[in-house]
Amino acid sequence: MKFRHLVLGNLFRKKIRTALTIASFTVALFLFCALAIVQLAFQPTGINVQGADRLLVVNKVSVIIPMPVSYQARMARIPGVRGVTYATWFGGVYQDDQNSFAQYAVDTATWRPLFPEFNVAEDQWKAFVEDREAAFVGEQTAKRFNWKIGDRIPLKGTTYSGVWEFNIRGIYTGKSPEDDTSVFWMHWDLLNERIEDKNQKNLVGWYTVALNNPEDADRVIKAIDSEFANSGWETKSATEKAFASSFAQQLGNVKLMVLSIGAVVFFTLLLVTGNTIAIAVRERLRELAILKAIGYSDGFVLSLVVFESMTVAVIGSLVGLGLAELMVLHGDPTGGSLPYFYLSRGAAVTAIGLSLVTGVIASIVPAISAMRLKIVEALRRA
């Protein structure tokens, strides 16, 4: 690029000003990425948004009210259903009340095939199934508490009282960063066996239903809810995606909040950068006039100003993105209570795109004024 000396020379003309402008982009992009990470972390725990090929079935009255385990067989008979499994929220803490994380008491016979997004070692799963006091832990939680296979872990029950001890028989990982590896799986049979209150026995928290064909989702949802209509435990079924979305809305529109803060940050950046570039252009009106006098076109002068602004935006953004990636590499600052802690590619691309757009918009007014500069007037004035 034969004009690089011109661009770089102008960028390093006022080093502190350029550094501060780059830092503005860095901070804005880092903040945006951090907000995007937080927004991801606030996605409903344990609900993997696979799309419409899996359904969640909960009690129609409330998600915290259980349903009979006998529903499993009735759901499995509905045409279009590939498999049905269930789980119950255990709600224990490890050592300290602050060390809470998701624990599901799962049906070991049907659980695994319905969640292909997890890497589960065959031998570890076998050991888990054979040991009623076994637990299968997600990689994130295992790392958080430094658990290893073979460890015996005590959990203090909050929903189900007492101290429960489990043997770690396996550690699973996700096939993609979106997969929640914070959940602790245990045997539903064990939970059911130890519950003393007869009215609480043989109940499950929710069902997960896998479909042969996602296009059957509406029909199967209707079929399930009709099946249990007017019973003591009516159901409410939805695709995982719909359920996740509705759950997110109950939490509050975190995404909107993130977008609002991001918009304010970038708008402020736009004003700051626009002002800086306007000053920078005003300071070198004579030089721009000279360039035009010796044959540089109006379009070139416009492009030069825009390109300089974009260069600042790109450098600042890459540094900000690098810092955000470093933060992710350093790990969840809460010590692992966030189920997801990563920067999605989409968020990173959006952030870079926003920075570039900000860089262009911020420079467009000064660039147009530079383009329209009258050589004679600029030489006389400057």
Add this chain to the structure above:
Amino acid sequence: MITIDGRGDRKAILQARGLDKRYRRGNEDIHVLQGLNLDVDSGDFVAFMGPSGSGKTTLLNLLGGIDVPSAGSITVAGEQTTRLSARELTRWRARHVGFVFQMYNLIPVLTAFQNVELPLLLTSLSKSERRKRVEVALDLVGLGERMKHYPRQLSGGQEQRVGIARAIVADPTFLLCDEPTGDLDRKSADEVMDLLERLVHEQHKTVLMVTHDPLVAERAHAVLHIDKGVLVEARKEQQVVGAAQ
């Protein structure tokens, strides 16, 4: 041959006919140039003198295509520049005009080499060809050893010589020098004028120069005086046709 009566030789490299320039400043109508005629041949060295506000720089700006006349025409090497669009005029300037300014007007963040290279970046020359040309131009102005220096590391005279190197590097049809020694001490001014003379005599450049300094004007082939927008007198060794002696 330099003529100012509008009946010059058709072979003149530069012809101005009936040049008129008016400005509007507030309610005041300022008539800077009034029907000015000028013919300059290739290889001529012309100095324009006159009081401040007489229209010298305006004339230079019009001839250089960085301003447009209110009336009249300018023809350079057979091409009527007053008929060109703004975009065409920009391209024309790159090919035909080398500017030398009083304040040197180098880009402070570029080295002497990079400043001189600027006009060549608009051409299709390769990097090595550009380098060769820049080195020749800087050698010609006696600054071959200082090509990596920034303007702030050069004296005023050296800066102006870099400015001249930048003006000649693309081999333009003519040089327009606006008070090239106006900001220099006598010694530096003499060096710059020696250089311009050499360019005219050895490189056969055509130079049109505005100056307030009679000693500087002495170096030109012809001195034209402008007063109130009209070329009123001339003198020097070269006969100026149409001028009152």
